[in-house]
Amino acid sequence: MIVELVTIGNELLNGQTTDTNSAWMAQQLxxxxxxxxxxxxxxxxxxxxxxxxxxxxxxxxxxxxxxGLGPTSDDVTKPVxxxxxxxxxxxxTEVLKHIESLLAKKSCKINEYNMKQAEVPESAVILxxxxxxxxxxxxxxxxxxxxxxxxxxxxMKGLITKRVIPALNKIFSLPVIHARTIITQGIFEAQLAEQxxxxxxxxxxxxxxxxxxxxxxxxxRLVIRGDDLKKLVNDIDMQIxxxxxxxxxxxxxxxxxxxxxIICEMLSxxxxxxxxxxxxTGGTIASMLTAVHGSSKYFKGGIVAYSNEIKKxxxxxxxxxxxxxxxxxxQVVEDMAINTRLLFNTDFSVAVSGIAGPSGGTDEKPVGxxxxxxxxxxxxxxxxxxxxDNRDRNxxxxxxTALNMLRKMIIEQDIIALKGxxx
Numbered sequence: 001m002i003v004e005l006v007t008i009g010n011e012l013l014n015g016q017t018t019d020t021n022s023a024w025m026a027q028q029l030x031x032x033x034x035x036x037x038x039x040x041x042x043x044x045x046x047x048x049x050x051x052x053x054x055x056x057x058x059x060x061x062x063x064x065x066x067x068g069l070g071p072t073s074d075d076v077t078k079p080v081x082x083x084x085x086x087x088x089x090x091x092x093t094e095v096l097k098h099i100e101s102l103l104a105k106k107s108c109k110i111n112e113y114n115m116k117q118a119e120v121p122e123s124a125v126i127l128x129x130x131x132x133x134x135x136x137x138x139x140x141x142x143x144x145x146x147x148x149x150x151x152x153x154x155x156m157k158g159l160i161t162k163r164v165i166p167a168l169n170k171i172f173s174l175p176v177i178h179a180r181t182i183i184t185q186g187i188f189e190a191q192l193a194e195q196x197x198x199x200x201x202x203x204x205x206x207x208x209x210x211x212x213x214x215x216x217x218x219x220x221r222l223v224i225r226g227d228d229l230k231k232l233v234n235d236i237d238m239q240i241x242x243x244x245x246x247x248x249x250x251x252x253x254x255x256x257x258x259x260x261x262i263i264c265e266m267l268s269x270x271x272x273x274x275x276x277x278x279x280x281t282g283g284t285i286a287s288m289l290t291a292v293h294g295s296s297k298y299f300k301g302g303i304v305a306y307s308n309e310i311k312k313x314x315x316x317x318x319x320x321x322x323x324x325x326x327x328x329x330x331q332v333v334e335d336m337a338i339n340t341r342l343l344f345n346t347d348f349s350v351a352v353s354g355i356a357g358p359s360g361g362t363d364e365k366p367v368g369x370x371x372x373x374x375x376x377x378x379x380x381x382x383x384x385x386x387x388x389d390n391r392d393r394n395x396x397x398x399x400x401t402a403l404n405m406l407r408k409m410i411i412e413q414d415i416i417a418l419k420g421x422x423x
Contacts, residue, residue, distance in 0.1 A: 001172050003029065004038045004060040006052050008067035008077060009151060012041045021066045021156055028157075032165045033174035033225070034062075044068055049080040057144055062168065067151030069134040071113035078121060078137075081148060085139050087123040092135070095120060099133045124148075127163040131155045136163060145171075175225050178232040181212075182220040182243055183257055184250040185404045189213040192220075192247070199239075199246055207239065215393040216400035252404060259403035260288040260295075266410050267298035267348070274406070275344035276302035277315060277336040279327065280354035280370060284399045300344045305336065315339045328353050328365055330373075330382050337375035337382075348409065349375045350402045357391045370398045374405045376413060381405065 005025055011017040019041055026036045037060070042048040049068070056063040068077030082088055096118035103110055117133045120126060127136030127147075132155035137148040147164055149156045168174075184192060189211050193200075200209055206226055212219040222239055224232045244251060253262050267274055276285050286302045289295050303314050308327055311317040316339050317332055325331045333353045341349035354370030361367035367389045373382040385401060387394040 001034065001062060002037050002060045003034055003062045003064070004040065004056045005036055006040045006042060006056065006063060006065040007151070008042055008044060008049065008065060010043050010074075012067075013043055021151065021153060024153070024157065025064060025066075025160055028160055028165065030223075031177055031179060032169065033177045034165075034168065034172075044074050044076055046076060046080050046083075049077060050084060053080075053084045053146070057142065057146075060144065062145045062147070064147045064149065064164065066149045066156050069117075069137075069148065069150045071116045071133075077148060078119070081124070081137065081139070081146075082121050085121060085123055085141060085146075087121045089119040090122045092118055092120045092126065095126065095135050098128070098135075102133055127159055129155055129159055130162070131158045138167070176227055176229050176232060177223065177225050178229060178236055179221060179223040180236050180240060181255045182222070182240060182251055183253040184218045184220065184247065185216060185252050185259075185400060187218065187247075187250045189218050192218055192250070195247060196220075196243075199242060203239065204235070207235065215396035216398075252407065258288075258292075259400050259407070260292045262407060263289065263403055263410075264292045264295055264298065266407065268294060270410070272347040272410075273298050273300050273344075275300050275340050275346040275349045277340040277349065277351040278302060278304050279306055279311070279336075279352060280356040281352045281395050281399050281402075282306065284395055285350060285352065285402055288399060288403070300346050302344075303340065311336065315343070326365070328355055328369055328371055330371055330384070333371040333373040334375070334380050334382050337373035338380055341375050341377075347376060348406060350406050351375075352398050352402050354385075354387075354394065354398055356394045356398075357389055368394050370394070372398065372402045372405055374402070374409045376409060378413065378416070379409075381409060 005022045007019050007022050012019050022039045029036055040052055042052050068075045078089060099114050099117060100110055103114065114133060120135055121137060123139065125138040127138055129135050129150065132150055132152055134150035136159045139146040149159050193211060203209060207222060207224045210221040212221055222236055224236050226232050278285055283304045289299050305311045305315050308322050311327065312319055315336055317335050321331050321335060333351050336351035336353065337349045340351060351373045355361050355365060355367050357367035368387040370385045370387055371382060373380060387397045
């Protein structure tokens with residue numbers, strides 16, 4: 001089965017909007033055993049849409065399109081689909097009832113533009129869109145399937161998972177696919193690949209390994225294909241066990257885990273608390289932590305001490321330390337961590353101070369130089385890092401590295417406590 005994706009929108013071509021739809025669709029289809037052969041992005045114009053429909057009809061078995069189904073004048077997909085499939089727009093009462101129901105929940109009155117969305121191509125099978133007012137459309141022509149979905153990401157996602165993939169699964173014989181993600185931190189992609197060279201060469205033919213790097217994190221994606229799901233799960237688990245022996249110090253989580261969700265679970269389970277002091281990360285760590293539901297159970301708060309004045313006045317950092325060592329130093333960041341923990345009366349604290357860039361660096365402390373400290377009652381640990389010269393990446397790397405240092409300290413305190421009990 002040959003599948004192509006088409007995303008429609010001028011905003012995708014002029015850089016105003018990033019095409020996240022095709023990446024997400026390709027991932028979900030791949031997990032369902034459907035391989036995408038090509039991704040196309042085109043403008044909102046009759047010529048572009050007709051052209052891609054003709055091209056994909058010649059190449060693909062299934063074409064999935066997103067965008068252009070809205071009620072405004074720049075949404076031209078439906079009329080062009082009618083032209084291509086030799087049909088016409090008709091008023092659909094079921095679609096209208098759904099639109100009225102959605103608008104009523106928002107206390108909105110239906111207008112002529114909403115009414116227009118109840119017009120759908122007569123020959124299309126309607127894919128009910130629970131999350132929005134634009135119905136999904138399913139066409140078949142010359143034994144080819146064309147699917148048109150709204151471009152709004154959360155609406156498209158619901159239709160893909162609830163309507164499109166189940167329908168394609170009934171039509172085509174798809175392989176069973178199982179995938180796991182191993183999350184690593186503290187090692188660069190090239191170094192990780194070097195350590196896993198033998199592991200990768202010994203993988204069975206039906207298992208693939210992909211490296212998915214992002215600032216501060218490298219995800220390892222293991223995908224296996226076959227017929228027996230139970231066996232596939234077992235085979236992948238065996239490979240994960242091997243990885244846990246090869247790179248145990250770098251594995252921090254699996255699949256949808258994030259550092260913030262891991263920290264939330266660890267501290268919530270232990271009924272322990274956390275505070276943060278941030279300089280170069282500018283509140284990013286606090287934002288990551290509070291994005292997780294339930295973080296109020298353990299996260300008390302923090303201070304964004306961006307200036308030396310705030311470091312002195314709010315965190316009680318000795319002026320002599322700032323004068324002698326500078327804000328980006330072990331001495332200052334350790335005091336930031338300890339004083340924050342005492343100020344908020346928490347079990348743990350995290351402090352970060354660095355030169356995010358692109359300016360502000362020196363020969364001694366170039367851009368990217370960052371000191372991170374984590375503290376608890378029993379100990380305070382600090383490390384210096386050189387993250388690079390890109391501001392956004394430096395902030396992200398510093399944030400995830402700080403949370404990983406905290407994760408390690410929590411585990412270390414558990415081990416010390418168990419030893420104290422003679423276990």
